[in-house]
Amino acid sequence: MPTRAIVVAGAGIGGLAVALAAARAGYIVTVLERAIELEEAGAGVQLAANATRCLDFLGVLDRLRSTAVRPEAFQVIDGRSGGRLAEARMGRDAQTRFGAPFLVIHRADLQAALLAAVKDEPTIDLRLGRTVEEFAVHAGIVTVLANHGGDTEEHRAHALIGADGIRSTVRDRLGGRGAPVFRHRAAWRATVDTEELPARFTEPVVRLFLGPDAHIVSYPVRGGGAVNLVAITTDRRPSHGWGIGAAPEELAAPFARWHGEARTIIAAPERWLRWALFDLDPLTRSWGSGPVTLLGDAAHAMLPFLAQGAAQALEDACVLGITLGEAGDDIAAALRVYEQRRLGRVTRVQQAARTADRIYHLGGPARLARDTVLRARSGGALLERYGWIYRWGP
Numbered sequence: 001m002p003t004r005a006i007v008v009a010g011a012g013i014g015g016l017a018v019a020l021a022a023a024r025a026g027y028i029v030t031v032l033e034r035a036i037e038l039e040e041a042g043a044g045v046q047l048a049a050n051a052t053r054c055l056d057f058l059g060v061l062d063r064l065r066s067t068a069v070r071p072e073a074f075q076v077i078d079g080r081s082g083g084r085l086a087e088a089r090m091g092r093d094a095q096t097r098f099g100a101p102f103l104v105i106h107r108a109d110l111q112a113a114l115l116a117a118v119k120d121e122p123t124i125d126l127r128l129g130r131t132v133e134e135f136a137v138h139a140g141i142v143t144v145l146a147n148h149g150g151d152t153e154e155h156r157a158h159a160l161i162g163a164d165g166i167r168s169t170v171r172d173r174l175g176g177r178g179a180p181v182f183r184h185r186a187a188w189r190a191t192v193d194t195e196e197l198p199a200r201f202t203e204p205v206v207r208l209f210l211g212p213d214a215h216i217v218s219y220p221v222r223g224g225g226a227v228n229l230v231a232i233t234t235d236r237r238p239s240h241g242w243g244i245g246a247a248p249e250e251l252a253a254p255f256a257r258w259h260g261e262a263r264t265i266i267a268a269p270e271r272w273l274r275w276a277l278f279d280l281d282p283l284t285r286s287w288g289s290g291p292v293t294l295l296g297d298a299a300h301a302m303l304p305f306l307a308q309g310a311a312q313a314l315e316d317a318c319v320l321g322i323t324l325g326e327a328g329d330d331i332a333a334a335l336r337v338y339e340q341r342r343l344g345r346v347t348r349v350q351q352a353a354r355t356a357d358r359i360y361h362l363g364g365p366a367r368l369a370r371d372t373v374l375r376a377r378s379g380g381a382l383l384e385r386y387g388w389i390y391r392w393g394p
């Protein structure tokens with residue numbers, strides 16, 4: 001076995017990013033991904049300043065130039081009346097304020113950029129169609145067993161990083177680290193061509209429509225050639241995954257009393273994809289054990305309301321790369337340092353995402369009080385509420 005080899009389970013945003021970070025730190029990296037082909041659900045992702053700073057650190061930001069959109073404004077809109085509750089200037093203003101750009105992008109474009117960077121790295125071996133099933137640790141070496149078309153493959157390394165998502169097998173095999181918690185909400189997602197919506201939706205603006213028990217987010221992606229839509233509703237069905245399609249009529253009921261602009265969004269896609277929302281309770285102790293650790297959703301899946309899940313996976317990747325670069329022979333000790341460097345921050349973001357769930361979906365007098373506060377808030381103050389998230393850098 002070559003010196004300092006690492007296995008990464010999962011080639012999502014977190015897995016690809018940490019492969020890059022570890023390779024740059026001098027490690028030989030094997031990425032094992034369950035999917036036979038890497039494809040992303042047709043959906044967008046917001047990249048706040050902390051995320052783009054990480055992508056810059058990983059040398060990937062420049063690869064996003066032609067596909068990402070830099071929003072010029074962020075608007076909070078009353079979903080029922082259509083009235084503007086608050087607005088912040090983004091673009092250059094936000095970049096100056098937080099020291100890095102805010103971008104919105106189609107997930108497939110982000111994944112393609114990460115993948116291209118991975119392929120340019122000769123010390124990364126990405127193997128598709130491999131499902132990590134077990135691992136065993138002996139004398140500081142971890143042996144990873146992966147199922148490949150019914151055969152078992154064995155990979156030996158100095159460390160295993162479980163970047164295998166919210167239903168992580170690596171977390172499960174570590175034991176005692178919690179299970180996904182169903183939050184009784186569904187995220188409905190669709191990406192539509194710009195012709196399907198009135199021209200104003202193609203403006204470089206992130207719009208957040210708030211209403212009791214539901215909200216909608218829209219922003220342009222694909223260099224402005226498409227619009228990404230997300231609708232959040234209360235939903236008791238815990239079935240998860242992107243494969244669950246639904247016609248717009250199924251979504252019409254929760255938004256029946258909303259403003260025409262919101263209903264236009266709901267009616268635009270031919271088909272929505274539904275995703276039941278789960279998160280993890282914050283882990284109060286180290287994520288890993290010995291030469292095994294976790295990263296991204298596997299460690300700290302969070303509700304998507306602050307658009308920070310992928311951003312926190314990117315932060316993890318940078319910090320783990322830096323920590324591995326500093327490591328001596330004791331890689332297990334370096335993994336504990338990485339976990340301690342990340343634990344407090346991701347716990348705070350996970351909790352803030354749960355708080356955002358409550359605030360976004362208020363009804364009755366509490367909703368009116370929230371709206372009064374929002375109307376009084378300047379654009380700068382609106383963004384500064386999460387300045388502690390956006391100013392982070394590796």
Ligand SMILES: Cc1cc2nc3c(=O)[nH]c(=O)nc-3n(C[C@H](O)[C@H](O)[C@H](O)COP(=O)(O)OP(=O)(O)OC[C@H]3O[C@@H](n4cnc5c(N)ncnc54)[C@H](O)[C@@H]3O)c2cc1C
Binds near residue numbers: 306
């Ligand atoms: C509605 C919604 C909107 C969101 N919007 C944003 C946003 O705007 N901004 C943002 O930053 N975040 C957002 N997120 C969160 C973000 O999508 C996730 O946090 C992020 O994708 C997690 O990345 P990951 O690499 O940790 O996990 P995943 O993306 O889940 O990747 C895990 C990978 O591991 C593979 N895998 C699983 N099990 C195994 C196994 N046993 N062996 C091998 N491979 C395996 C999977 O196939 C997958 O490729 C949103 C989430 C949702 C639901």
